[in-house]
Amino acid sequence: MATSVSNVHVSKHPCLRAKLSLLRSKATNARDTKQLVHEIATIVGCEALAQGLKTTETGKSVTPLGYEYTTESIGPGSVCLVPILRSGLSMVDALQSLLPEPVPIHHLGMYREKTTLDPVEYYNNLPYHKAGDQSKIPELAIVVDPIIATGSTVCAAIETLRDWGVPRIIAISVLASEGGLQKAAAAWPEGVDLWVGAVDAGTDDNGMIKPGVGDIGDRLFLTVGK
Template sequence: MSDQHNPPSTRTVPPNVHVSSHPLLQAKLSQLRSSSATTRETRNLVHEIATILGVEAFASGWKATGTGKTDCTPLGLEYETQGIDPANIALVPILRSGLGMIEAINDLLPSAVPIYHLGLFRERFSLQPVEYYNNLPFQRSEQSSDINNAAASVAVLLDPIIATGGTAEAAIQLLREWGVQRVVMLSILGSEDGVKRAAACWPEGVEVWIGAVDERCNDKGMIVPGLGDIGDRLFVAIGK
């Protein structure tokens, strides 16, 4: 089917994938695709798109809940404070480019949460993910020294791009082995096959929230039309 009848933002995706239809996000994504966007503009657009994605993701399956604490308004009136459920959250950016989304999501949350990092890169020829950094804290269970209890029940996984899906799949499996009950992945753009691969690796435990889905990757594993190497664009590393 041609793109005229099946635009990138509405391609067929699994039920645990949520593609944004927010008009502001789509307008900003169009600006981000442009080769003329400066580094500063790129960083701002990634931040703004991540904010919209975060608002959409947190509006689904999350709820406000009382903290059991009270505070006073400027008029001296007491009120019960609210938090969010689940409260046991960790943010996990995939290095490098996931760092560009951290501030936006952290600012949305009502209180500070742990931030852990996963370093994964795609081997140049095989395009398979290689892990080079992982600071997920290992916690031993009281019942068994061999079982890891995650320090969070929900991991918010951040990576602007899901290209082949190999990196996303590897990160999700690492978080699952760590012991989280749920992974919420936020991405700006993905290829159709890559998004399906990420969503299928743990269907009951993963939600993918994404700005748009493009048709495919080229033979170098780059999404087309895509938006280039977002890590290089964020960190002025073009030509490395």
């Protein structure tokens, strides 16, 4: 099972499970859906960054009472956030609030082709760099997307970032299917850690997680039934 793979981490936080139960309900409106995704992303993000980052001593400073203390910052030194459009935008504020300093946000726009369910990239604003120039490449990319259903979209994002030159990726999601998570875990095992709030058994013929939360993008942006 994907959940026993070393680069897959599933939260066991009881508050997250209760919030996910609320998120699953079709009675939950768009405003509450956005808030619940934010809160679940904060919980999973805390767990992911606790393992994925470290602190380093950076110098000395003085408190308002005049006491000297050692200052610390997080490592690695260069980090970026990569939301997958549309629904990944709902997790950006949660991750930014956890990081001590603002970090660059690079967007990837992807959608699933309706018949094949294959990912199609329609937008990419990763900074261009010349071959051999690693100065614009962060040491860590944090990919955020609420749902890993078939796994194809997150795998495409991983491939894009790997081709860009990122040496390490943390992917954070609210919910995944067992098969989708297994596929994502196998995409680049030595370079990617996946952190999810919960795992459902499978997907239906349309590639939607069962029981899942529905189309989270449509729920967030009030485009259900478009």
